Amino acid sequence: MSRTFLSEPGPTPDVTALYESDVADNGYVMNLSRVWGHHPSAQDALSAQLLAMTELAGLSFRDRGILVSATASTYGDSYCSLAWGNRLARASDGGTAAGVLTGDDGGLDDERERALAAWARKVARDPNSTTASDVAALRAVGYDDPQVLAITTYVALRMAFSTVNAALGARPDDELRTDGDPAVAAAVTWGRA
Known part of the structure; x- marks a missing residue:
């Protein structure tokens, strides 16, 4: 089965660096890197914007996990959900x-985390349906x-990243x-197999 709808990127120094980074971080080359390997500087630019929004919003690693998990699952992206x-x-924990x-935020620590998850879902589901009271929350x-603004931009950029991966057939690794959490694997029933 094909890993993506694109051919394998040509062996350039940028592709080699991308793949070596994957192997160092994960032990394997990620399928999404086989997509972004056709234009690594585009992924670098997107990553730089995500980092800038992370810093502006003051998001912790756990906050980003909540935002991306809520966004990706609402959006139907199995890769980023996993x-x-x-x-x-x-x-946190698998549960x-x-x-x-x-969509069950009962395990989150506080109202701040629940507000992040709720906002991410609203933006991912239908950004035209958000209200001033949603922002007030x-x-x-x-x-x-x-x-x-930074949190919303972060969610939108994550959706853009997911859209590219999904549209070009990047299957979840x-x-x-x-090797992941069994509760997570069992929960993700949407998107690409």
């Missing part, structure tokens, strides 16, 4: 991560307007299911 669901499981993936847990 990848970030497993990361959230490591930052909490599986809950966020399936983020303010009520301590986020100011520049942070709300087998390791995300076999």
Whole structure:
């Protein structure tokens, strides 16, 4: 079975660096890197923007796990649901991560985390349906307007990343299911197999 709809990128120094980074971080080359290997600087630019929004919003690793898991599951992206669901499981536990993936935020620590998950789902589901009271819910847990913009941009950029991967047929890496948290693997029933 093909890993993506694209051919394998040509062996350039940028592709080699991308693949070597994957192997160092994960022990294997990720299927999404076989997509982005056709233009590594595009992934670098997107990653730089995500980092800038992370810093502006003051997001922790766990916050990002909540945002991406809630976004990807609502959006129907199995790849990022598995990848970030497993990361959230490591930052919390499998039940909490599986809950966020399936829309149950009872395992989250506080109202701030629940507000992040709710906002991510609203943006991913239908950004035209958000209201001023939805933004007020983020303010009520301590986020100011520049942070709300950064959080929203972060969610939108994650959706863009997921869209590219899904549209170009990047299948979730087998390791995300076999080596990840069993509760996460069981929860993710959508997207590409």
